Structures are given as structure tokens and as C-alpha cells.
Amino acid sequence: MHLPPLDVAVYPVVTMNHGRYVSRSARASSAVSSVSSSSSVSSPTCAPTVNFSGIQRAIQSVFRSSKVTVQQAERLQGRLHQVYLAKVADGSIYVLKCPPHLSTRALRHEKHGLETSYKTLRYLRDYLQGQLPVPEVYQYKEHVGVLGSPYLLMTCVPGRKLSEMLPYLSPGERGSIDRTLGTYVQSISSLNAQRFGMTHNVFANKGSRSWREAFQRLLESALRDCEEMLVTLPYDSIRYYIERHLPALDQVQTPYMVAMDMCDPDNVLVDEQTKQITGLVGFSNVIWGDPLMNAGIANGSDAFFEGYGERPSGTGAPYARQLIYAIYRAIVQIASLYYRPRPRLSDNDARRSLTHAVNTLATL
Known part of the structure; x- marks a missing residue:
């Protein structure tokens, strides 16, 4: 799925090895910033770290090619789950959704949110045959994967x-x-x-x-x-x-x-x-x-x-x-x-x- 590139002009950018971590500024509201939301949480007091190499490996494992190169990785703030945007060399943007941080308190019904997202999206794709504009799921790692935790990889849905x-x-x-x-x-x-x-x-x-x-x-x-x-x-x-x-x-x-x-x-x-x-x-x-x-x-x-x-x-x-x-x-x-x-x-x-x-x- 090809989307417009991330508008990084308004974001402070921190250069990292083999790519860039893009931290969203408070005033930026990109069209792709809403890709995978859950209950909102207060933002951490320090800038979140991004496992760039893990994101790279996760995406390469899906497409079974070491030539798929992640150019940018961005952590979305204000969500229960840890959600990242990853832009690859051809301009495609993907979403990685990980469990909440260990310091984040989850309600009882929220503790299976990642598994529920995966099974629901697959079910909707199978039974509604594209009638709903929902993300397409590429991979779900129920146990610890290349990111060091379970994760869900899916397409980025455009829009505000x-x-x-x-x-x-x-x-x-x-x-x-x-x-x-x-x-x-x-x-x-x-x-x-x-x-x-x-x-x-x-x-x-x-x-x-x-x-x-x-x-x-x-x-x-x-x-x-x-x-x-x-x-x-x-x-x-x-x-x-x-x-x-x-x-x-x-x-x-x-x-x-x-x-x-x-x-x-x-x-x-x-x-x-x-x-x-x-x-x-x-x-x-x-x-x-x-x-x-x-x-x-x-x-x-x-x-x-x-x-x-x-x-x-x-x-x-x-x-x-x-x-x-x-x-x-x-x-x-x-x-x-x-x-x-x-x-x-x-x-x-x-x-x-x-x-x-x-x-x-x-x-x-």
C-alpha cells in the first residue's frame, strides 16, 4: 500500500544508525497519525526509544527479503499500546502495534487487546471481503518476537x-x-x-x-x-x-x-x-x-x-x-x-x- 511520505519537515529528527527515529512534535497532526488507536494515556516525561533494528527485521521477515529497507520509524504518543509507524524505501508505511509498556496499568478487558485486534481484523477481512476500510494484517507474533515483545504488523490506513x-x-x-x-x-x-x-x-x-x-x-x-x-x-x-x-x-x-x-x-x-x-x-x-x-x-x-x-x-x-x-x-x-x-x-x-x-x- 503506497501512501504519501511522512511530513517530517515539522518534526524534530534524531539521526540513528541505519535510519532515523522521527519524534512527533506537539503541534504536528499528520494524516497518518491515527492509524491504530486504543485508550489514550498521558505522555511519558522522557522521549520513547525506538527499536529500529527490530522494526527492520520484523518487516523484512514478512516480505522475506533483506532488501526491504526501513527509512524512518516513529512512535505515536498518547495510546495504551505502543504503536509505531515505519516507512520503507518504496514509500509504503506500515504499523507495528506492541503491548503496553510494563509501567502502564491496563484494565482487565484490555489485557488481550493485541490478540483481539489481530483476530478481529483477520475475521473482518475473511468474512466481509473488503466491505470495511480496515487495516490489513501481515503478521502477528503472540510471543516474544524480533522486537523483544509480541507485536502486530499491519498496513497504515490513511486519513485524519x-x-x-x-x-x-x-x-x-x-x-x-x-x-x-x-x-x-x-x-x-x-x-x-x-x-x-x-x-x-x-x-x-x-x-x-x-x-x-x-x-x-x-x-x-x-x-x-x-x-x-x-x-x-x-x-x-x-x-x-x-x-x-x-x-x-x-x-x-x-x-x-x-x-x-x-x-x-x-x-x-x-x-x-x-x-x-x-x-x-x-x-x-x-x-x-x-x-x-x-x-x-x-x-x-x-x-x-x-x-x-x-x-x-x-x-x-x-x-x-x-x-x-x-x-x-x-x-x-x-x-x-x-x-x-x-x-x-x-x-x-x-x-x-x-x-x-x-x-x-x-x-x-
């Missing part, structure tokens, strides 16, 4: 983050993007499996036989993440009201793919000229269960549901399930901010969403 483009989009352009997103979510929601739960368990045939059981495990994991950090939450009320409405989950009989972070504006890439979606990234948190759990459906616009095909019911068991999932998402968001604090961000919005969902569920 939707979160960065939002101020410059007209209502019509935003509606077109939402409509396309709805179509993509509908496509993913049509894929099903034999068991419920997190992707690494489902693909190992260790998932749950019921959605109720699988969701309870997810919820308890999130609550324990908060409890271990001594986060103040109405734990008893959350467990009580969700327990009271658990029968609503029994209506979900088929496990469908739910890409939890797919519609996050940081994970949707847009062409700056055409204002159309060019790529989707961020598949490290994928669950097999109820499509209503997708945050895109929870916050979808009219245009989104035009693409999706239907709007969820605002009454009865489907509405109860939406409230239960809103509680779960809020808990995860709160936990992530305690584990990895981010400057100028608070958990106020997540707490308001949690309070509203719990109180509304209590009235049903």
Missing part, C-alpha cells in the same frame, strides 16, 4: 481523525459520515459466533453459552477495576438494579460482533478533501453479544440510523438493555481515567451518565 475534523465539517458532511458509520456497524453486527464473551475467549471456544453470563463477567471485571483503585461508586445500587433487569438480557440468543470502540471519533479516519471515511481502527476491544452494546448505536444520529437500518426501541426489554450497557460503558470510562489520568479530563460526564442510567433503570 474524525475528532480533529469535526469543527470543519458541515451538517451535510457530518450526516454523510454518520450514515456510512451506520452502514459499517450494521455489517459488523451481522457477524455471529457460537459463544458469547470477549474475542480471545470466543475464538478459543471458551466463551459463555448465554449473554447474561457473559455480560455479568464483563460487568464484574469493570467493577473490580474500580474497587481496586478505591473509586467511589454506588456499587450496591449498580449490582442491585442490573440484577433485577438481567432477564432482559436473555432475549439475546445469538452472539453478534460488537466493536466497542469502533465509532469513537478518534478511531474513525476521514479524508480531508472528500470528507469521507477512509479507515476504521481501534479493534482491540471487541465483544460477541448484543449489538445494542455498541456506543455508536447508543449515541447515533438520525443519519446514523438511516445507514444502520433501524432505531432501537425506547421501551421494554431493549430499553432496559440499553440502560444496562450505558452503566457498563460509564464504569469503564471512569476506571480508565483512574488507571491512566489524562490532563484536563475528568470523569464528570461519565458519572452523570452513570447516575442517569441507574436512576432510570430503577424506575422501570
